[in-house]
Amino acid sequence: MSDLDQLTQSLARNLKRWRGERGFTLDALATRSGVSRGMIIQIEQARTNPSVGTTVKLADALGISITTLLDEEQTTRVRLVTPEQAVRMWSTRGGGHATLHVGTENRGPLELWSWLLMPGDSRTSDPHPPGTTELLRVTHGELTLVVDGTVFRVPAGTSVTFEGDVTHTYRNEGPDPMEMTMAVSVPPARSVPPAR
Template sequence: MSDLDQLTQSLARNLKRWRGERGFTLDALATRAGVSRGMIIQIEQARTNPSVGITVKLADALGVSISTLLDHEQDVPVRLVAAEQAVRMWSTGAGSHASLLVGTESRGPLELWAWHLTPGDAHSSDPHPPGSTELLRVTAGELTLVVGAISHAVPAGTSATFRADAPHAYRNDGTTAVEMTMAVSIPPVR
C-alpha cells in the first residue's frame, strides 16, 4: 500500500470514528465544518483525498488535531515520527511547504509544524475555533505574520504567540527563505 493510500485509509477510518464519538450525523458535521455532506461521505469511504483546507475544517469541527485525523498509529504510549514520515500538508510551485510533524489530543489538540516559505510566498489561514493559540519560532529569514489586519515582522531567532481564532497569514516578504517551527493548540470540543 502506498503512503497516499495509507493516508487516505487512515483519514477515512479516523473521520468516521471521531464523527461517531462526537455523535455528529453527516449533516451535523457538514454544517459545523462548512464542508458538503457528499465530500464527507467520499472521505469516509476513502474515495478522495481532501485539500488541506477541508481537512483543517473537519478537524476543527471535531475538535481534534489534523494529525489525529491522519494518524494510522492511534493510542501508542510513545510515538516517534522520523523526518520522512512528517506529512506535507501544503506546498507551492515556488518550493514553499508546511509539514505536520506530530500532534496529540492531550487536553485538546496540540500540533507541531515545520514551515519553509520561499521569498515572495505566503499562506493564509481561516480562523481556528475560539480559544485557539499558535506559537512559532523563526529559525531563518524574516517572517511577516499577519493577524487580523496587522502585520508583524518576526526575524530569525524570534518567537511569537497569538490567538489563532482570527484570520491570519504567514508571508515571506524578504529575499531569503523563512524557516520556522510552529505549535497549534485548539481547545477540546465541549
C-alpha cells in the same frame, strides 16, 4: 498501496471514528466545519483526497489535531515519529512547504509544525475555533505575519504567540527563505446534543 492511498484510507477511517465519538451526524459535522455533506461522505468512503484546508476544517470541527485525523496508528504512552512518517501538508512550486511532525489529543489537540516559505510565498488560514493558540519561532529569514488585518514583522530568532480564531496569513516578503517552527493548541470539541 501508495502513501497517498494509505493516507486516504487512514483519513476515511479516522473521520468516521471521530465523528461517531463526537456524536455528530453528517449534517452536524457539515454545519460545524463548513465542508459539504457530500464531500464528507466521499472522504469517509475514501473516494477523495481532500485539500489541506478541508482537512483542517474537519479536524477543527471535531476538536482534534490534523495528526490524529491522518494518523495510521494511535499508540500508547510514547510515540516516535520518524521523518518519513511526518506529513507534508502543502508545498509550493517555489519549494516552500509545511510539515506536520507530531500531535497529541491530551487536554485538547496540540500540533508541532515546521514551515519553509520561499521568497514570495504566502499562506492564509481560516479562523480556527475560539481558544486556539499558535506559537511560533522564526529560525531563518523574516516572516510577515498578518493577524486579523494587522501586520507584524517577525525576524529570525523572534518568537510570537497569538489567538488563531481570526483569519491569519504567513508571508515571506524578503529575499531569503523563511523557516519557522510552530505549535498549534486547539481546545477540545464538545459534543452537541442530537437535533430534536
